[in-house]
Every structure is written in C-alpha cells, then in structure tokens.
Amino acid sequence: MKYEFTQDDLNEIETIKAKYPDVKAATLPALWVAQNRFGHVDGDVQKLVASTLDLPEAHVHGVANFYTQYYKEEKGKFVLDVCTCLSCQLCGGYEILEHAEKKLGIKKGETTDDGMFTLNEVECLGACGYAPMLQVTNDKYVNNLTPEKIDKLIDDLKSGKTPAYEQIEMPLRKVK
Amino acid sequence: MSTVDWKNYEPVLIPNIKDLHKIDVYRKNGGYEGWKAVLTDNEKWSDPKSVVNEVKSANIRGRGGAGFNAGLKWSFMPPADGGPRYLACNGDESEPGTFKDRKIFEYNPHIFIEGALIAAYAMEVTSIYVYIRGEYKAYIDMMEKAIQDAYDAGLIGKNIFGTDYSVEFYVHSGAGAYICGEETSMLESLEGKRGYPRVKPPFPAQKGLWGRPTTINNIETLSHVTSVINKGADWFKSVGAENHPGPLLYGISGHVNRPGVYELPSGMPILELINEVAGGMRNGKKLKAVIPGGSSTPVVRADQLDGVTMDSDSLREVGTMLGTAGMVVMDEDTDMVDMLWRITHFYHHESCGQCTPCRDGTGWLEKVMLKIKNGEGEIKDLDLLLDITTMMEGRTICALADAAAWPVRHTITRFRDEFEARCKKSVHAVA
Numbered sequence: 362m363k364y365e366f367t368q369d370d371l372n373e374i375e376t377i378k379a380k381y382p383d384v385k386a387a388t389l390p391a392l393w394v395a396q397n398r399f400g401h402v403d404g405d406v407q408k409l410v411a412s413t414l415d416l417p418e419a420h421v422h423g424v425a426n427f428y429t430q431y432y433k434e435e436k437g438k439f440v441l442d443v444c445t446c447l448s449c450q451l452c453g454g455y456e457i458l459e460h461a462e463k464k465l466g467i468k469k470g471e472t473t474d475d476g477m478f479t480l481n482e483v484e485c486l487g488a489c490g491y492a493p494m495l496q497v498t499n500d501k502y503v504n505n506l507t508p509e510k511i512d513k514l515i516d517d518l519k520s521g522k523t524p525a526y527e528q529i530e531m532p533l534r535k536v537k
Numbered sequence: 538m539s540t541v542d543w544k545n546y547e548p549v550l551i552p553n554i555k556d557l558h559k560i561d562v563y564r565k566n567g568g569y570e571g572w573k574a575v576l577t578d579n580e581k582w583s584d585p586k587s588v589v590n591e592v593k594s595a596n597i598r599g600r601g602g603a604g605f606n607a608g609l610k611w612s613f614m615p616p617a618d619g620g621p622r623y624l625a626c627n628g629d630e631s632e633p634g635t636f637k638d639r640k641i642f643e644y645n646p647h648i649f650i651e652g653a654l655i656a657a658y659a660m661e662v663t664s665i666y667v668y669i670r671g672e673y674k675a676y677i678d679m680m681e682k683a684i685q686d687a688y689d690a691g692l693i694g695k696n697i698f699g700t701d702y703s704v705e706f707y708v709h710s711g712a713g714a715y716i717c718g719e720e721t722s723m724l725e726s727l728e729g730k731r732g733y734p735r736v737k738p739p740f741p742a743q744k745g746l747w748g749r750p751t752t753i754n755n756i757e758t759l760s761h762v763t764s765v766i767n768k769g770a771d772w773f774k775s776v777g778a779e780n781h782p783g784p785l786l787y788g789i790s791g792h793v794n795r796p797g798v799y800e801l802p803s804g805m806p807i808l809e810l811i812n813e814v815a816g817g818m819r820n821g822k823k824l825k826a827v828i829p830g831g832s833s834t835p836v837v838r839a840d841q842l843d844g845v846t847m848d849s850d851s852l853r854e855v856g857t858m859l860g861t862a863g864m865v866v867m868d869e870d871t872d873m874v875d876m877l878w879r880i881t882h883f884y885h886h887e888s889c890g891q892c893t894p895c896r897d898g899t900g901w902l903e904k905v906m907l908k909i910k911n912g913e914g915e916i917k918d919l920d921l922l923l924d925i926t927t928m929m930e931g932r933t934i935c936a937l938a939d940a941a942a943w944p945v946r947h948t949i950t951r952f953r954d955e956f957e958a959r960c961k962k963s964v965h966a967v968a
Contacts, residue, residue, distance in 0.1 A: 430713035
C-alpha cells in the first residue's frame with residue numbers, strides 16, 4: 362500500500378468511531394484524518410480509509426467526491442480558496458481573484474509550477490461581513506482583502522509564515 | 538415609525554463581556570445556573586414537559602430560516618422508550634449572506650452548549666451532535682474545547698448534578714456542502730454519507746439519526762433557550778416583534794460602512810438597520826436593493842422599504858421573507874444581472890443532484906443567466922427563466938430548488954427594466 366496511517370492516526374480513528382453507534386458515521390472524520398496526514402484523499406487514500414473502517418471502497422469514494430473540502434488529487438502546499446459569492450462579489454471578490462491570478466501567474470483551479478500554491482474560486486464561506494475574503498488550505502480565514510493584503514499574504518506564505526487567526530471585533534453599536 | 542426600543546436593548550447572546558468564551562467567566566456571569574435549575578429545581582421544573590411548555594410558549598421561531606416554533610418542534614418527539622434519542626444542532630451556515638452562528642461559537646459558546654443541554658433534557662435525548670461546517674475549522678476547535686471544559690466541570694456526561702440524567706455531546710465537522718444545512722441532509726452527513734436530503738415523512742422526530750427520534754435545531758435557536766429558561770418566556774416575548782419575538786442576530790453585509798453581526802430585537806426597521814446600526818451606505822451612495830435574509834429570500838427594491846421591519850409579517854407584505862436575517866445591502870452601482878447570475882451559479886454548484894427539476898433546473902438557470910450577463914440574451918430568455926422557476930418550485934425532495942428559483946423570479950420581476958436593457962434588441966414583436 363502506498364499510504365499508511367500512523368499508530369496515532371489509528372488511535373484517533375478509534376476515538377472517532379466511539380462517538381457514533383455505527384462505523385459508517387466515521388467516514389467524514391476519518392477522511393479528515395487522512396487528508397491531514399497525506400495532504401489529499403486521492404483514490405489510494407480512499408482505499409486506505411475504506412479498509413481501515415472496513416467499509417466498501419465505493420462508499421468512501423462516493424462520500425469523498427460529494428464534499429468540496431476533500432482534495433481528490435494532490436494540491437499545492439497552500440490552497441487559496443477565494444470566495445466570490447454574493448457579498449464577496451458585491452465587495453470586489455472577483456477583483457481579488459483576478460489579482461491573485463496575476464500575482465501567482467496561474468488561473469483559478471490551477472497550481473503553480475513549483476507546487477506552492479493552488480488557487481480556487483469557492484462558494485460562500487460564511488464571512489459575508491468581512492468581504493472579500495479567502496481561506497488558506499481549509500484553515501485560516503483572511504478577511505477584508507485588498508490587492509496589497511493578497512500580495513503580503515502570498516509573500517508571507519512563500520517565506521513560511523502562515524496567517525494567524527483574525528479575530529474580528531464585535532462592531533460597537535454607535536447609538537445616537 | 539419604529540416601535541422597537543432598540544437603542545436601550547442590552548445584548549444577551551453576545552454581550553460585551555471580556556473573555557465570555559471561557560467557562561469560568563461564563564459561570565461567574567450566571568452561566569449554567571439555568572441548566573442546574575432545570576435538573577435540580579423540582580418545584581419550578583417538575584419534569585421535561587415543563588421545560589418544553591415554557592419554550593413552546595416563548596415562541597422561539599427557528600433562526601435557521603424556517604421560522605418554526607422550536608418548543609412546538611420539540612413536542613413532536615415521541616415518548617421515550619429507553620432507546621437512544623438525538624439532538625442534532627445545525628451549525629452548517631451559511632446561505633450566502635449568513636454569518637451569525639459563528640459569533641456564538643466564538644464569543645459565547647457556552648450559552649449554546651447550555652441551551653442544547655436544556656433542550657436535550659426536555660426531549661430526554663441521550664446524545665447531542667453539533668454539526669459545524671468544515672470551513673469553520675477555527676470554530677470547530679473552539680467548540681471542541683468549550684465542550685471538553687463543560688465535561689470537565691461535570692455539566693455534561695453521566696449523572697449530571699447527581700441526578701439520573703446523562704447525556705453525551707459531540708462535535709461533527711462537515712466537509713464542504715451547502716446542502717448539509719438542510720436538516721435531513723445533515724442527518725445523512727452525520728451518518729457518514731453523501732448529503733442527500735431524505736423524503737419526509739417520516740419526519741426526523743419519528744425516524745432521524747440511525748432511525749431513532751431526532752430533533753434538529755439551529756445554533757442561535759438553542760442559544761435563546763438558555764435565556765428563556767433564565768428570564769422566562771414572558772421576557773422573551775416582550776422583546777421585538779409580536780409574531781416573531783426575541784432577540785435576533787442580524788448579519789449585515791454588502792455596501793454598508795459597518796458590516797457585521799448585531800444582536801438587536803426582532804422587528805427592526807430595515808432602514809434604521811442600514812443607516813444607523815450599520816453606519817449607512819458606503820461612499821455616500823444611494824441604496825438600491827436589499828436581500829433581507831440570505832440569498833434565497835427575494836430581493837426588495839429600495840423604494841419598497843419605507844416602514845418595513847425585519848419580521849415575517851412585515852416582510853411578507855413586500856413579498857419577501859426573514860430567512861436567516863443575513864441581510865445583503867446593495868448600492869446604486871450594483872449590477873442586478875451580474876448579482877443574480879452569481880446566485881444562480883451558487884445554487885447550481887450546490888444542488889445535490891438527487892431530483893431532476895433541481896439538478897437540471899439550477900443548471901438551466903445559470904446557463905441562461907450567463908447568456909444574458911454576456912449580452913447574448915434575448916427578451917424571451919427572461920420568460921424562459923420564469924418558466925424554468927415554475928418547473929422547479931415545489932417539485933423536489935427539499936427546498937433547495939425553491940431557494941434557487943425565488944431569487945430568479947423576484948429579481949427579474951422587480952428589476953425587469955435592467956434585465957431587458959441587457960438583452961439583445963428583438964426584431965420581432967414580443968408577445
């Protein structure tokens with residue numbers, strides 16, 4: 362087998378299984394464990410998850426393909442998911458996407474030659490008040506984007522600096 | 538025009554208290570007292586039914602968008618038979634424009650946990666699952682920690698407060714699928730499957746998770762339960778609009794100066810929300826249109842908004858809905874054709890593909906809208922779009938097809954001149 366779970370992963374999967382009365386329910390969380398370990402859940406990883414959970418490969422394959430956050434193939438080291446949906450569109454999400462395309466020299470859906478960045482256009486990420494925004498590799502949100510902020514983010518990531526969690530202050534109600 | 542005294546309103550869901558997300562701070566501010574009372578104050582809360590009745594009378598209308606009385610929903614659970622029963626908490630926002638529940642995860646997770654525990658006791662539930670969209674990684678981590686802290690404090694688990702009530706509480710992460718916010722799709726996803734909505738009946742209260750009685754409630758809805766138990770149903774009903782009472786999290790986005798989530802009474806006048814709460818329009822532009830509660834709720838023109846308030850009755854009068862109160866504000870420069878095309882793209886992307894009218898219908902809506910957006914459309918395409926919507930609405934297992942059809946129907950109807958201007962001039966007379 363090309364991929365194998367570590368003992369820690371297997372222990373984690375056992376803990377996950379105990380949360381549910383049926384092993385099938387562990388499919389989504391086990392796919393997450395796998396993606397965190399291997400960076401993606403391609404066909405081989407899906408087979409590994411299926412055999413680990415003792416579930417049909419077709420089931421795991423069907424689930425992995427239904428959900429957008431599972432990477433069905435290898436991606437860049439950093440995946441930039443730029444939201445362009447409704448509020449982000451209204452606040453310049455497409456300009457941000459275009460700027461990122463230029464900066465990285467790739468089109469949306471593509472990965473840079475050095476394997477560092479994959480750029481995607483994605484649907485609503487639930488940060489509508491802080492538009493436009495993007496998410497880095499299924500993790501941190503980077504909000505209120507400007508072309509300068511994109512440039513800085515990409516330069517930071519290149520030098521190994523990942524973004525911190527951006528806490529958004531609750532807006533103060535300025536009452537007359 | 539406003540009868541809502543919002544300027545003196547003190548937030549309860551996300552009050553301005555430093556570090557409220559920490560369990561000790563929450564408890565110092567009266568946290569988990571309601572939960573303790575429900576389990577141990579046998580005079581006030583004689584049995585689970587007494588909790589259901591209080592919540593039912595508070596008329597907490599579901600904050601996930603459907604607006605159904607939460608306590609009434611609870612009362613649909615069949616009598617306990619000794620087997621497992623489930624509460625599934627829906628934290629799978631967002632319908633575009635909706636970003637409110639994350640504020641509870643971030644700033645006051647324990648008010649939600651407490652409300653979910655009270656709901657679980659009221660329905661004699663044995664396990665609680667909170668389903669959070671996978672993109673909310675940061676909030677999933679926060680909730681895992683908050684739930685662990687509550688376990689460590691003896692507030693969740695076996696024989697809570699020395700009573701014979703026991704309940705488990707788990708976090709389940711989604712993985713990117715809007716449809717999983719639909720309640721039966723969420724159950725499928727929790728069971729480890731593709732998120733295909735289920736045919737109802739049977740309803741989840743009869744056959745939910747793993748075929749057992751299950752109730753699904755939104756995160757904000759459950760958080761309100763804590764306030765209803767602490768302050769009483771009468772207090773809750775005294776806040777905001779009569780037929781849609783209580784505090785409400787308004788998520789305001791788009792072309793305003795201060796977008797964000799604001800906790801205020803229900804029934805807020807829309808224009809006060811925009812001009813006073815959210816700081817008015819950006820760059821001094823004029824207001825053009827508002828989508829009041831997420832992308833599926835029909836858009837309203839600015840000239841329709843005088844005196845309109847954020848409650849179901851008032852919004853119905855102008856042909857729209859409260860939805861999730863995730864309000865999207867658009868200024869005079871907004872291109873309604875582009876905006877609507879993006880919404881059709883969203884629903885096409887998110888259709889699960891089970892039902893033909895939705896799978897094909899959402900695709901056709903996007904295709905025709907793209908044509909119009911690119912200046913290739915003809916006037917008759919507008920009628921084609923309206924035709925497609927009638928072939929989608931009410932013809933599918935879940936409401937995604939309706940949610941995709943409404944914005945098309947109403948945006949075209951209410952901004953028809955803009956759509957026609959974008960279409961090619963027809964050399965034939967238009968019927």
